[in-house]
Amino acid sequence: MLLRIVSVMFPVFAIVAVGYWYGRLKKPDMRVANQLNMEFFVPALVFAALASKSFDLQSYWLLAVGGVVVILGSGLVAWPLARCLKVDPRLFVPPMMFSNCGNMGLPLAILxxxxxxxxxxVMLFLVGNTLHYSLGIWMMSPTARLMGLWREPVILASIAGLAVSLLQVQLWQPLYFAIKMLGDVSIPLLLFSLGVRLTQADFSDVRFGLLGAVVCPVAGLLFAALSVWLLPLPPEHAAMLIVFGALPPAVLNFVFAEKYGVQPERMASLVMVGNLMSVLFVAMALYWVL
Structure with missing residues (x-):
């Protein structure tokens, strides 16, 4: 069992480590690569997964409900905790709700x-991203305009992929494989980019980071287990939801905190410490389900 967990986790953290090493050595500007990933490669991955012949929306709606329960339930735990600790809820609650289901969740699921x-x-990724770009932004800045959600390439790709699936459109196979090949670029690039991002980590508030690093996966696992108990999920979907619950805070939380002026330095500590400690909680989740 230990060997299997290591075999699942090693490729993920090895690529992150390579990104970290290269980031320290060369200090690359990843903005263009990240933009390409979010505008082309990840949308291609999402579209290819949803438009594949094996995808049936009815088979995944309960899993989507479970993902919503994990996200909103984590917020219900984090909100009163933030009040008790006298921490700005805008700083603490969103990263406890919205986890790293892209950079870490997608490759972990496949491995x-x-x-x-x-x-x-991809279904869990879409649930997390859609809520993050709508509810998450509103929580940080209630006056922010949310219409931009529908211009996000990932959302547009998901709508297109779902339309292809529901209407049973038969894509020309060479076109489908070209899109899938573009999507295959996204996962290693997500991990490499996360490693580079860790070189910019701000550990000025380690205690606050450690708090978030524990609360996020513990709350996620609690509500994932509750969802598995309440919902008639297939065993493989139940296992996926448990791993989803154990994921650390998303790096996107730092991007939004910087954009809306919500103490980005403390958010950086919370996100980066959480991602470093994720090796422990992800290993626990994998031991639980494998």
Whole structure:
């Protein structure tokens, strides 16, 4: 069992480590690569997964409900905790709700459960991203305009992929494989980019970071287990939801904190410490489900 967990986690953290090493050595500007990833490669991955012949929306809606329960439930835990600790809820609550389901969740799902798990991982990724770009932004800045959500390439790609699936459109196979090949670029680039981002980590408030690093996966696992108990999920979807619950705070939380002026330095500590400590909680989740 230990060997299997290591075999799942090693490629993920090895690529992150390579990104960290290269980031320290060369200090690359990843903005263009990240922009390409979010505007082309990740949308291609999402579209290919949803438009594949094996994808059936009815088979995944309960998993989507479970993802919503994990996200909103984590917020219900984090909000009163932030009040008790006298921490700005805008700083503490969103990163406890919105986890790293892109950089870490997608590759972990494929390595742990195989290529057939990609549509389920993409469904959880879409749930997390859609809520993050709407509810998450509103929580940080209630006056922010949310219409930009529908211009996000990932959302547009998901709508297109779902339309292809629901209407049973048969894509020309060479076109489908070209899109899928573009999507295959996204996962290693997500991990490499995360490693580079860790070189810019701000550990000025380690205690606050450690608090978030524990609360985020513990709350996520609690509500993932509750969802598995309440919802008639297939075993493979239940396992995916448990791993989803154990993920650390998303790097996107720092991007939004910087954009809306919500103490970005403390958010950086919370996000980066959480991602470093994720090796412990992800290993626990994998031990639980494998």
């Amino acid at each position: 742990a459960f195989g290529e057939s798990a990609l549509p389920a991982a």
